[in-house]
Amino acid sequence: MNSSASSAVNGGVSFWYADDGLPAVREPLTGDASADVVIVGGGYTGLWTAYYLKKAAPFLRITVLEQKFCGYGASGRNGGWLYNGIAGRDRYARLHGHEAAVRLQKAMNDTVAEVVAVARAEGIDADIEQGGVLEVATTPAQLARLKAFHAQELAYGETDRELYGARRTAERIRVADAVGSTWTPHGARLHPVKLVKGLAAAVEALGVTIHESTPVTEIRPKHAVTPYGTVRAPYVLRCTEGFTAALKGQRRTWLPMNSSMIATEPLTGEQWAAIGWAGRETLGDLAHAYMYAQRTADGRIALGGRGVPYRFGSRTDNDGRTQEATVAALRDILTRFFPSLAGVRIEHAWSGVLGVPRDWCATVTLDRSTGLGWAGGYVGSGVATANLAARTLRDLVRQDSGQGGRTELTELAWVGHRVRKWEPEPLRWLGVQGMYATYRAADRRERRYPDTRSSRLARLADRVAGRH
Numbered sequence: 049m050n051s052s053a054s055s056a057v058n059g060g061v062s063f064w065y066a067d068d069g070l071p072a073v074r075e076p077l078t079g080d081a082s083a084d085v086v087i088v089g090g091g092y093t094g095l096w097t098a099y100y101l102k103k104a105a106p107f108l109r110i111t112v113l114e115q116k117f118c119g120y121g122a123s124g125r126n127g128g129w130l131y132n133g134i135a136g137r138d139r140y141a142r143l144h145g146h147e148a149a150v151r152l153q154k155a156m157n158d159t160v161a162e163v164v165a166v167a168r169a170e171g172i173d174a175d176i177e178q179g180g181v182l183e184v185a186t187t188p189a190q191l192a193r194l195k196a197f198h199a200q201e202l203a204y205g206e207t208d209r210e211l212y213g214a215r216r217t218a219e220r221i222r223v224a225d226a227v228g229s230t231w232t233p234h235g236a237r238l239h240p241v242k243l244v245k246g247l248a249a250a251v252e253a254l255g256v257t258i259h260e261s262t263p264v265t266e267i268r269p270k271h272a273v274t275p276y277g278t279v280r281a282p283y284v285l286r287c288t289e290g291f292t293a294a295l296k297g298q299r300r301t302w303l304p305m306n307s308s309m310i311a312t313e314p315l316t317g318e319q320w321a322a323i324g325w326a327g328r329e330t331l332g333d334l335a336h337a338y339m340y341a342q343r344t345a346d347g348r349i350a351l352g353g354r355g356v357p358y359r360f361g362s363r364t365d366n367d368g369r370t371q372e373a374t375v376a377a378l379r380d381i382l383t384r385f386f387p388s389l390a391g392v393r394i395e396h397a398w399s400g401v402l403g404v405p406r407d408w409c410a411t412v413t414l415d416r417s418t419g420l421g422w423a424g425g426y427v428g429s430g431v432a433t434a435n436l437a438a439r440t441l442r443d444l445v446r447q448d449s450g451q452g453g454r455t456e457l458t459e460l461a462w463v464g465h466r467v468r469k470w471e472p473e474p475l476r477w478l479g480v481q482g483m484y485a486t487y488r489a490a491d492r493r494e495r496r497y498p499d500t501r502s503s504r505l506a507r508l509a510d511r512v513a514g515r516h
Contacts, residue, residue, distance in 0.1 A: 055393070055394075056310070056375065056393075056394045056395055056396055056397050057395065057396045057397070058369050058370060058372075058375070058396075058397050058398070059366070059367045059368040059369035059370070059397075059398055059399075060367065060368060060396075060398070061120065061124060061125065061367050061368045061398065062124055062125040062240075062241070062309070062368055062396075062398045062400070063309070063311040063350065063395075063396035063398060064124060064125070064128075064239060064240050064241035064242075065124060065241055066396055067239075067241070067346070068239065068241045068242055068245070070117075071117050071118070071119075071245060071248075073116075073117045073260045073261055074117070074118075074258050074259065074260040074261075075259065075260070076259055076260065076261040076262045076276055077113065077259040077262045077274055077276040077277050077279065078276060078277070079276065079277040080277040080278050080279070080280070081111065081277060081278075081279045081280075082109075082279065082280045082281065083109045083110060083111040083257070083279055083280075083281040084108045084109045084110065084281060084282065084283070085098075085101060085108055085109075085110045085111075085281055085282075085283045085284075085285065085445065086110075086111045086112075086113065086272045086279045086280075086281040086283070086284050086285070087110065087111070087112045087113070087285045087287055088113050088264045088267060088272055088284065088285065088286050088287060088288055089112075089113075089114065089121075089286070089287035089288040089289070089291070090112050090113075090114030090117070090118035090119070090120075090248065090258060090260065091118070091119060091120075091121050091122060091123035091124075091244070091287065091289060091434070092123040092243075092244065092247070092430060092431065092434035092435070092438075093287035093289065093423050093424060093430070093434040093437055093438055094112055094114070094285070094287035095112070095118060095123075095244065095247045095248055095251050095438075096247065096434055096435050096437075096438030096439070097285060097287060097423075097437075097438040097441045097442065098110050098112050098251045098254075098256045099166075099247065099250060099251050099254065099256075099438070100438055100439050100441075100442040101441075101442045101445060101446075102251070102254040102255065102256050103254065104442055104446060104451075104452075105446065105451060106254070106255070109257075110256045110257070111256070111257045111258075111259065111279055111281070112251070112256060112257070112258045112259070113259050113262045113264050113272055113274060113279065114258065114259065114260045114261075114262060115261070115262065115263035115264065115291070116260065116261065117260045117261070118244060118245075118248040118258065118260065119240070119241060119244035119245065119248070121288075121289060121290060121291055121400065121401070122289055122290055122400050122401065122402050122430060123240060123243075123244045123430075123434075124240055124241050124244055124400075125240070125309070125368060125398060125399070125400030126240050126307075126400065126430070126431055127240075127309060127330070127340045127341070127342060127350060127351075127352045128237055128238045128239060128240050128330070128342050128344075128350065128431070129181070129235065129237070129330045129332075129340060129342065129429075129431055130160055130163055130164075130176070130235060130236040130237070130238050130431045130432050131160065131181045131232070131234060131235035131236070131330060131429070131431070131432060132153070132156040132157045132159070132160055132181075132206075132232065132234035132235065132432065133156070133429040133432075133433075134152060134153070134156045134410055134429055134433055134436075134462075135408055135409060135410040135425065135426055135427035135428075135429055135433075136405075136407065136408060136409025136410055136411075136425075136427075136462065136465075137149050137152060137153060137204070139407060139408075139409055140152060140409070140461040140462060140465075141461075143461070144461040146203075148460075148461040149204060149461060150204050150205045151456075151460060151461070152460050152461050152462060153204040153205060153206065154205060155436055155456075155457065155460060156234075156432065156433070156436060157206065157234045159432045159433070159435050159436045160234045160235060160236060160432055162435060162439075163236075163431075163432060163435050164176055164178065164236060167243065167246065170246065170247075170250045171246075172242070172243060172246030172247065172250065173242060173246070174238045174239050174240075174242040174243040174246060175237070175238055175239040175242060175344070175345035176236050176237070176238045177236060177237045177238075177328040177345075178233075178235075178236040179235070179236065179237060179327040179328035179329040179330070180231055180232055180233045180234070180235045180236075180327070180329050180330075181231065181232050181234070181235035181329060181330045181331075181332065182217075182220055182221060182229050182230075182231045182329040182330070182331055182332070183197075183229060183230050183231075183331075183332040183333060183334060184217060184221075184223050184226045184228070184229040184331070184332070184333050184334070185226065185227055185228045185229065185333070185334045186223065186224075186225040186226055186227065186333065186335075186495075187225075187227075187495055187498060188227070188498045189498075190227075190333065190334040190335065191227050191228050191334075193334045194228055194229070194230055194334045195211070195228070197230065197334065198211045198230040201230070201232070206232060206234070208232070208233055208234075209230060209231065209232045210230070210231045210232075211228070211229075211230050212228060212229045212230070212231065213227075213228055214226060214227050214228060216229075217229040218324070219324070220324060220325070220327055220329060221323065221324050221325045221329065221331060222322070222323055222324045222386075223331075223385050223386070224384065224385060224386065224387050231329070235329070235330055236330075237328050237329075237330050237342045237343065237344075238431070239344070239345065240431070262274050262276060263275065263294075264288075264295065265295070265296060266295065266296040266297075267284055267286055267295060267296075267420065268284075268420075269284070269418040269419055269420060270282060270284065270419060271284065272284050281419075282419050282449075283414075283419045283420075283421060283445055283448075283449075284419060284420055284421070285420075285421040285422065285423075285441060285445075286420070286421065286422035286423075286424075287422070287423060287424065288403075288424070289302070289401075289402065289403040289424040289425075289426065289430065290302070290304040290305070290400070290401030290402045290403045291304065291401070292304075292403060292424065300469035300470045300471075300472065301405075301469060301470075302403035302404060302405055302424065302425050302470075303403070303404040303405075303406075303470050304401035304402070304403065304404075305354075305401060305402050305403075305404045305427075305428075306354070306399050306400070306401055307352055307353070307354060307399065307400060307401070307402055307428060308352060308353065308354070308370045308374045308375075308378060308397070308398070308399040309350060309351065309352035309378070309397070309398055309399070310350070310351055310352075310375060310378045310379065310382070310394050310396065310397045311344070311348050311349070311350045311351075311394070311395055311396040311397075312348045312349045312350075312351075312382070312389070312392050312393065312394060312395065313348065313392060313393045313394075313395050314346055314347040314348050315347055315348065315349070315389070315392065319388065319389065319392070320347070322388045323386055323388070323389075325343050328342075328343050330342050336490045337353065337354050338353070339351060339352065339353045339378075339381050339385075340352050340353070341385075348395075349382065349386075349389075351378055351381065351382050352378070353377070353378055353381060368398035368399050368400060369398075369399065370397050370398060370399040374397075374399070375394065375397045378397075379394055402426060402427060402428050402430065403424045403425045403426060403427070404425065404427050405425035405427075405467045406467050406468050406469065406470050407467045407468075408425075408427055409425060409462065409465055409467060410424070410425045410426045410427065410429070410433055410437070410462055411423065411424070411425055411462050411463075411464075411465040411466075411467070412437045412440045412441060412444075412462060412463055413463065413464050413465070413466075414441065414444035414445065414448060416448050419448075421441055421444065421445070423437035423438070423440070423441055424437070425467075436457075439457055440457040440458065440460065440463060443455045443457045443458045444458055444463070
């Protein structure tokens with residue numbers, strides 16, 4: 049087989065859209081309008097928020113404004129990992145106490161089941177397979193981090209997590225050089241585009257208005273401004289994640305971090321027999337510049353990693369196109385994990401952006417003095433976290449409007465968290481490029497010189513990143 053990346057489709061938004069088809073674009077806004085709630089962004093966060101608000105209060109007039117089409121951003125380009133990770137949990141434990149972080153983690157565990165249940169109830173067939181999440185270690189340093197990570201997850205209340213040695217790991221997925229793994233049942237594989245399309249249809253069926261091809265250029269109290277008119281509403285909710293930097297005054301709020309993916313051709317039965325992966329787990333590792341992968345419903349491997357981490361000036365890509373060097377690097381990860389797939393063809397490559405706050409903490413907020421709300425900064429864990437954020441925004445709006453009181457969700461540690469802005473350019477670009485170059489160097493060093501201690505380079509990069 050031809051192993052070059054040159055024959056792969058590059059961009060076209062994502063493989064998921066190539067597989068399921070681009071949607072027919074809904075009508076744009078045609079002039080000034082009003083609503084009770086206007087939601088900026090038609091990805092998972094915005095659509096879930098509209099869904100839960102409309103279900104809770106059917107009388108609300110809700111409008112969703114989307115610059116391209118629903119799911120154009122990370123919601124239609126991600127790795128299809130519905131799992132219980134949440135960015136910033138350790139920091140929230142330091143700020144609010146261990147028990148507060150435990151409550152946040154439990155909410156995330158429950159969120160995985162919530163998404164599966166709603167998809168089933170709404171008749172959304174998103175190729176969901178609840179195989180859990182398997183994260184593997186392939187070096188002594190990774191194994192030490194994995195054991196520490198496993199112990200930490202147990203301490204946050206995840207008592208159903210399991211730790212495996214090399215043999216038990218291979219019984220699940222035969223990753224070359226794997227020396228151990230940790231598995232949680234709180235995870236599922238899904239088809240991101242089938243989920244976002246189904247969710248958008250469910251939201252419209254409830255009576256929510258969705259305008260696509262309608263970029264919002266500015267958000268201010270009670271106003272969402274577009275080139276075609278302004279939508280006025282008591283509540284304006286910003287659900288723009290990696291595209292937040294394009295809004296007026298938000299350039300340094302969340303950094304749009306690039307993540308890239310490849311999808312192989314469908315594997316043969318013999319190839320799957322050599323690899324295993326019968327449980328359809330999502331697969332990750334404990335490298336500093338980590339990878340993530342899934343076995344798709346049609347028998348491919350979709351695998352992702354960082355690639356070029358950041359574009360100068362917080363720019364975003366053009367319809368998902370990614371550099372050939374990134375495609376080659378992801379292919380190297382694929383064949384390092386599964387040497388028997390050295391001849392497998394890569395059929396699609398794409399990129400997308402995710403939102404990264406300066407302290408790497410996901411947040412959800414409603415400013416009761418202005419009616420402005422926002423959620424995001426998921427740092428790559430947004431497939432599930434967006435659902436928890438949306439239910440929390442629902443409760444915050446209902447509380448503020450007098451339709452409800454405080455709930456377990458409104459009291460979670462990430463609600464109302466504020467963080468400083470990213471540095472101006474060129475410091476932002478230099479810092480992020482240097483950080484990921486250092487992480488990759490740390491990974492290479494750990495593979496070359498086996499040691500149970502993590503590379504000092506990675507600890508340096510963590511300090512620069514503000515992760516600790």
